[in-house]
Amino acid sequence: xxxxxxxxxxxxxxxxxxxxxxxxxxxxxxxxxxxxxxxxxxxxxxxxxxxxxxxxxxxxxxxxxxxxxxxxxxxxxxxxxxxxxxxxxxxxxxxxxxxxxxxxxxxxxxxxxxxxxxxxxxxxxxxxxxxxxxxxxxxxxxxxxxxxxxxxxxxxxxxxxxxxxxxxxxxxxxxxxxxxxxxxxxxxxxxxxxxxxxxxxxxxxxxxxxxxxxxxxxxxxxxxxxxxxxxxxxxxxxxxxxxxxxxxxxxxxxxxxxxxxxxxxxxxxxxxxxxxxxxxxxxxxxxxxxxxxxxxxxxxxxxxx
Amino acid sequence: xxxxxxxxxxxxxxxxxxxxxxxxxxxxxxxxxxxxxxxxxxxxxxxxxxxxxxxxxxxxxxxxxxxxxxxxxxxxxxxxxxxxxxxxxxxxxxxxxxxxxxxxxxxxxxxxxxxxxxxxxxxxxxxxxxxxxxxxxxxxxxxxxxxxxxxxxxxxxxxxxxxxxxxxxxxxxxxxxxxxxxxxxxxxxxxxxxxxxxxxxxxxxxxxxxxxxxxxxxxxxxxxxxxxxxxxxxxxxxxxxxxxxxxxxxxxxxxxxxxxxxxxxxxxxxxxxxxxxxxxxxxxxxxxxxxxxxxxxxxxxxxxx
Numbered sequence: 001x002x003x004x005x006x007x008x009x010x011x012x013x014x015x016x017x018x019x020x021x022x023x024x025x026x027x028x029x030x031x032x033x034x035x036x037x038x039x040x041x042x043x044x045x046x047x048x049x050x051x052x053x054x055x056x057x058x059x060x061x062x063x064x065x066x067x068x069x070x071x072x073x074x075x076x077x078x079x080x081x082x083x084x085x086x087x088x089x090x091x092x093x094x095x096x097x098x099x100x101x102x103x104x105x106x107x108x109x110x111x112x113x114x115x116x117x118x119x120x121x122x123x124x125x126x127x128x129x130x131x132x133x134x135x136x137x138x139x140x141x142x143x144x145x146x147x148x149x150x151x152x153x154x155x156x157x158x159x160x161x162x163x164x165x166x167x168x169x170x171x172x173x174x175x176x177x178x179x180x181x182x183x184x185x186x187x188x189x190x191x192x193x194x195x196x197x198x199x200x201x202x203x204x205x206x207x208x209x210x211x212x213x214x215x216x217x218x219x220x221x222x223x224x225x226x227x228x229x230x231x232x233x234x235x236x237x238x239x240x241x242x243x244x245x246x247x248x249x250x251x252x253x254x255x256x257x258x259x260x261x262x263x264x265x266x267x268x269x270x271x272x273x274x275x276x277x278x279x280x281x282x283x284x285x286x287x288x289x290x291x292x293x294x295x296x297x298x299x300x301x302x303x304x305x
Numbered sequence: 306x307x308x309x310x311x312x313x314x315x316x317x318x319x320x321x322x323x324x325x326x327x328x329x330x331x332x333x334x335x336x337x338x339x340x341x342x343x344x345x346x347x348x349x350x351x352x353x354x355x356x357x358x359x360x361x362x363x364x365x366x367x368x369x370x371x372x373x374x375x376x377x378x379x380x381x382x383x384x385x386x387x388x389x390x391x392x393x394x395x396x397x398x399x400x401x402x403x404x405x406x407x408x409x410x411x412x413x414x415x416x417x418x419x420x421x422x423x424x425x426x427x428x429x430x431x432x433x434x435x436x437x438x439x440x441x442x443x444x445x446x447x448x449x450x451x452x453x454x455x456x457x458x459x460x461x462x463x464x465x466x467x468x469x470x471x472x473x474x475x476x477x478x479x480x481x482x483x484x485x486x487x488x489x490x491x492x493x494x495x496x497x498x499x500x501x502x503x504x505x506x507x508x509x510x511x512x513x514x515x516x517x518x519x520x521x522x523x524x525x526x527x528x529x530x531x532x533x534x535x536x537x538x539x540x541x542x543x544x545x546x547x548x549x550x551x552x553x554x555x556x557x558x559x560x561x562x563x564x565x566x567x568x569x570x571x572x573x574x575x576x577x578x579x580x581x582x583x584x585x586x587x588x589x590x591x592x593x594x595x596x597x598x599x600x601x602x603x604x605x606x607x608x609x610x
Contacts, residue, residue, distance in 0.1 A: 090432060090433070091429075093456070094410060094431075094457070097406060098403070098407060098412065101399055101402060102403060102407070102412075104399065105399060105400065105403055107403065107407075110571050111569070113572070114563060114569065114570045114571075117558050121572050121574055121577065122574070123574075123577045123579055124396075126392050126395045126399075126579075127395060127399055128395070151398070151399065151452065152395050152398065250424035259422070264416070264419065265419045266419075267418070267425060267426050269426055272426065274428055
């Protein structure tokens with residue numbers, strides 16, 4: 001286990017109790033590298049994992065695996081298992097609905113008016129007149145697209161491959177990206193970070209949204225070109241951005257993103273893994289992998305997620 | 306028509322175009338009182354409506370009629386028609402979901418942390434572990450209860466009479482109020498204002514919620530005992546209040562509610578009537594009433610809503 005050091009003892013006991021057939025060890029107390037068959041990690045240890053000569057699989061404590069892929073030379077060529085689960089999906093659904101509604105109903109202006117003690121009424125369009133575009137239609141993206149549709153929004157989805165979602169107009173692949181973006185008022189990025197999706201939130205993309213659109217990024221910091229975002233906010237091409245993920249986390253105190261009046265910064269909390277249910281999912285995945293059973297969270301190495 | 310004076314000319318033309326068989330007149334230009342058969346009003350004119358000797362019906366431009374009932378002596382004993390409609394329901398659903406999610410995910414603290422440039426992560430329980438209580442299960446209350454359930458919340462509903470809503474535990478009448486309140490983490494008041502519901506949000510009610518609960522009032526200002534609310538917020542019995550309606554509107558600039566750190570004030574915008582679709586609903590109701598057809602929005606005088 002190579003995890004958040006403040007909680008690692010708790011994790012050790014939690015996982016050991018769920019995995020009685022495994023011998024769980026903390027990274028700095030792992031004994032012989034050759035003993036280690038399974039590595040449960042969030043960020044890579046500094047020296048990587050290649051020294052673990054008998055490694056059979058790596059478990060990433062999160063839905064993304066890009067944090068492992070920063071230096072592929074340090075990651076041995078073994079299967080990688082992500083960690084998903086119903087609670088992760090539920091929390092993401094809550095965050096995305098909250099912030100799409102917040103932008104839709106212009107809550108930021110309502111809060112500002114209160115701080116000025118001003119009674120300022122305005123009618124916003126109903127959700128059906130607001131086009132929300134969801135980029136990424138995996139478990140999380142699909143659940144959010146459905147929830148937004150149930151709230152009454154006009155929802156579109158875009159992903160690498162074809163998807164069918166009742167009541168949601170879907171688009172597949174780079175060739176249909178322009179059609180997907182056209183007319184989008186609120187764009188939600190839930191893509192996995194791959195070489196194809198890096199920097200996808202850039203000036204050219206912003207220019208294809210409805211003028212004054214808003215962007216919500218719950219994918220990865222690497223999806224966003226920050227300089228392009230600041231330019232689009234300052235020109236008015238975009239009205240607001242809600243950012244939960246950043247190239248460097250925690251976001252450094254001197255980042256200009258913190259205090260930009262049109263940016264809401266949230267500290268990578270859209271969908272945190274609750275250690276209790278996250279631990280159960282990790283244990284279940286490891287047991288299925290060890291028994292040679294199919295593992296839903298197994299990463300497809302060709303896709304990279 | 307006795308409406309918002311800034312827009313009355315627009316309303317006159319809009320309603321006249323939708324009601325070619327009616328002769329629409331503004332209040333201050335109405336000619337003989339005896340000519341008037343239908344009165345479309347928001348607040349009562351100062352002298353009331355009793356001088357209209359041939360009045361057949363009053364239309365209230367809103368879902369509530371309590372603003373007409375402040376002095377019943379000024380309201381002739383004729384049928385009253387409210388104004389509801391799909392857009393009103395949709396906007397209310399958006400507002401209630403937005404603010405329940407805001408409270409649930411503690412967005413106020415997230416915003417505060419950003420203003421202090423602090424990266425402060427915390428995991429909130431999933432919605433299923435949060436009990437939301439909806440008071441009032443008319444068109445609006447029912448739609449909100451269903452939407453909250455679809456978002457994953459554990460939802461209860463309370464109303465004067467029995468209601469059945471899939472997946473929502475319902476309670477009817479004063480005798481079951483205590484059972485309904487017990488364990489409620491977020492309480493949403495969507496009741497009509499009647500002599501039975503006035504001041505229902507008081508100290509005794511707050512004391513029956515989960516300690517640290519939050520209250521959202523989208524009913525009427527008269528539902529809330531403000532002194533009791535301030536006491537419950539200051540003692541910690543309540544964590545927050547979100548108020549869209551007030552005893553005096555606009556909320557006076559010197560009200561202490563504006564600047565209380567645990568209160569969000571919104572200027573009666575939960576569900577505004579859009580003049581376009583609201584006018585269509587009013588015209589449809591008047592035409593059905595004139596033709597002797599049933600009118601969904603007709604007020605039941607025994608219930609008072």
